Amino acid sequence: MREFDIQLLRLKKVLGVTEDQQVAQFLGMTKHAFSDRKRRGAFPMDKVLALKATRPDLAIDDVYIRTGRDAQADADDSERRAQTYTEVQEYGELMLERFKRELRSISPEEELLRLYREATEEGMLAILNTARAVRKKKGE
Numbered sequence: 001m002r003e004f005d006i007q008l009l010r011l012k013k014v015l016g017v018t019e020d021q022q023v024a025q026f027l028g029m030t031k032h033a034f035s036d037r038k039r040r041g042a043f044p045m046d047k048v049l050a051l052k053a054t055r056p057d058l059a060i061d062d063v064y065i066r067t068g069r070d071a072q073a074d075a076d077d078s079e080r081r082a083q084t085y086t087e088v089q090e091y092g093e094l095m096l097e098r099f100k101r102e103l104r105s106i107s108p109e110e111e112l113l114r115l116y117r118e119a120t121e122e123g124m125l126a127i128l129n130t131a132r133a134v135r136k137k138k139g140e
Contacts, residue, residue, distance in 0.1 A: 004041045
Protein backbone atom coordinates (compact mmCIF):
# COMPACT_ATOMS: atom_id res chain seq x y z
CA MET A 1 0.00 0.00 0.00
CA ARG A 2 1.31 3.46 -0.90
CA GLU A 3 2.23 5.97 1.79
CA PHE A 4 -0.48 8.31 0.53
CA ASP A 5 -3.13 5.62 1.00
CA ILE A 6 -1.91 4.82 4.52
CA GLN A 7 -1.97 8.48 5.52
CA LEU A 8 -5.40 8.88 3.93
CA LEU A 9 -6.76 5.97 5.98
CA ARG A 10 -5.39 7.59 9.15
CA LEU A 11 -6.92 10.95 8.21
CA LYS A 12 -10.28 9.33 7.52
CA LYS A 13 -10.12 7.66 10.92
CA VAL A 14 -9.30 10.98 12.65
CA LEU A 15 -12.08 12.80 10.80
CA GLY A 16 -14.57 9.97 11.24
CA VAL A 17 -15.34 9.70 7.53
CA THR A 18 -15.15 6.94 4.94
CA GLU A 19 -15.21 8.65 1.55
CA ASP A 20 -12.49 10.60 -0.28
CA GLN A 21 -15.09 13.23 -1.16
CA GLN A 22 -15.70 13.88 2.54
CA VAL A 23 -11.97 14.27 3.15
CA ALA A 24 -11.71 16.70 0.23
CA GLN A 25 -14.53 18.79 1.71
CA PHE A 26 -12.84 18.95 5.12
CA LEU A 27 -9.60 20.04 3.44
CA GLY A 28 -11.34 22.67 1.32
CA MET A 29 -10.45 20.92 -1.93
CA THR A 30 -12.51 19.93 -4.91
CA LYS A 31 -13.05 16.25 -5.58
CA HIS A 32 -10.96 16.64 -8.76
CA ALA A 33 -8.05 18.37 -6.99
CA PHE A 34 -8.01 15.71 -4.28
CA SER A 35 -8.15 12.89 -6.86
CA ASP A 36 -5.26 14.51 -8.75
CA ARG A 37 -3.14 14.62 -5.57
CA LYS A 38 -4.05 11.03 -4.83
CA ARG A 39 -3.04 9.94 -8.33
CA ARG A 40 0.34 11.70 -7.95
CA GLY A 41 0.83 10.40 -4.41
CA ALA A 42 1.19 13.97 -3.08
CA PHE A 43 -0.51 13.87 0.29
CA PRO A 44 -2.03 17.31 1.14
CA MET A 45 -0.35 17.69 4.54
CA ASP A 46 -0.40 21.48 4.08
CA LYS A 47 -4.20 21.30 3.96
CA VAL A 48 -4.28 18.99 6.97
CA LEU A 49 -2.18 21.46 8.97
CA ALA A 50 -4.43 24.32 7.89
CA LEU A 51 -7.48 22.32 8.98
CA LYS A 52 -5.81 21.56 12.30
CA ALA A 53 -5.18 25.29 12.85
CA THR A 54 -8.71 26.37 11.95
CA ARG A 55 -10.61 23.48 13.55
CA PRO A 56 -9.07 22.66 16.95
CA ASP A 57 -12.34 20.91 17.84
CA LEU A 58 -11.32 18.06 15.49
CA ALA A 59 -8.20 17.32 17.58
CA ILE A 60 -6.15 16.43 14.51
CA ASP A 61 -2.88 14.69 15.35
CA ASP A 62 -0.73 15.41 12.29
CA VAL A 63 2.13 13.29 13.67
CA TYR A 64 -0.20 10.29 13.76
CA ILE A 65 -1.45 11.00 10.25
CA ARG A 66 2.11 11.30 8.89
CA THR A 67 3.79 8.48 10.80
CA GLY A 68 1.17 6.35 12.52
CA ARG A 69 2.70 7.25 15.87
CA ASP A 70 0.60 8.89 18.53
CA ALA A 71 2.22 12.22 19.46
CA GLN A 72 0.74 12.16 22.97
CA ALA A 73 1.89 8.57 23.55
CA ASP A 74 5.38 9.56 22.36
CA ALA A 75 5.37 12.50 24.78
CA ASP A 76 4.18 10.23 27.61
CA ASP A 77 6.93 7.70 26.76
CA SER A 78 9.53 10.46 26.80
CA GLU A 79 8.26 11.67 30.17
CA ARG A 80 8.34 8.10 31.54
CA ARG A 81 11.89 7.60 30.26
CA ALA A 82 12.98 10.90 31.82
CA GLN A 83 11.36 9.92 35.13
CA THR A 84 13.03 6.49 35.04
CA TYR A 85 16.38 8.09 34.25
CA THR A 86 15.95 10.49 37.18
CA GLU A 87 15.03 7.63 39.51
CA VAL A 88 18.04 5.58 38.38
CA GLN A 89 20.31 8.58 38.77
CA GLU A 90 18.98 9.30 42.28
CA TYR A 91 19.37 5.63 43.24
CA GLY A 92 22.94 5.65 41.90
CA GLU A 93 23.78 8.74 43.94
CA LEU A 94 22.24 7.15 47.04
CA MET A 95 24.26 3.97 46.52
CA LEU A 96 27.45 5.99 45.98
CA GLU A 97 26.94 7.81 49.27
CA ARG A 98 26.30 4.49 51.02
CA PHE A 99 29.45 3.04 49.49
CA LYS A 100 31.49 6.08 50.60
CA ARG A 101 30.16 5.71 54.17
CA GLU A 102 31.07 2.04 54.17
CA LEU A 103 34.55 2.84 52.88
CA ARG A 104 35.08 5.31 55.70
CA SER A 105 34.05 2.64 58.22
CA ILE A 106 36.39 -0.03 56.87
CA SER A 107 38.89 -1.45 59.35
CA PRO A 108 42.65 -1.01 58.77
CA GLU A 109 42.98 -4.77 58.22
CA GLU A 110 40.29 -4.72 55.52
CA GLU A 111 41.91 -1.68 53.91
CA LEU A 112 45.27 -3.51 53.86
CA LEU A 113 43.64 -6.53 52.21
CA ARG A 114 41.91 -4.30 49.65
CA LEU A 115 45.19 -2.58 48.78
CA TYR A 116 46.98 -5.93 48.56
CA ARG A 117 44.33 -7.34 46.19
CA GLU A 118 44.56 -4.27 43.95
CA ALA A 119 48.37 -4.21 43.88
CA THR A 120 50.64 -5.42 41.10
CA GLU A 121 52.77 -8.53 41.78
CA GLU A 122 55.65 -6.25 42.70
CA GLY A 123 53.40 -4.30 45.07
CA MET A 124 52.10 -7.49 46.67
CA LEU A 125 55.66 -8.61 47.34
CA ALA A 126 56.53 -5.22 48.87
CA ILE A 127 53.46 -5.34 51.13
CA LEU A 128 54.35 -8.87 52.29
CA ASN A 129 57.99 -7.97 52.92
CA THR A 130 56.96 -4.86 54.88
CA ALA A 131 54.49 -6.87 56.95
CA ARG A 132 57.16 -9.50 57.70
CA ALA A 133 59.68 -6.84 58.67
CA VAL A 134 57.41 -5.05 61.13
CA ARG A 135 55.41 -7.93 62.59
CA LYS A 136 55.38 -8.45 66.31
CA LYS A 137 57.39 -11.27 67.72
CA LYS A 138 55.81 -13.65 70.17
CA GLY A 139 55.82 -12.26 73.64
CA GLU A 140 56.01 -8.60 72.65
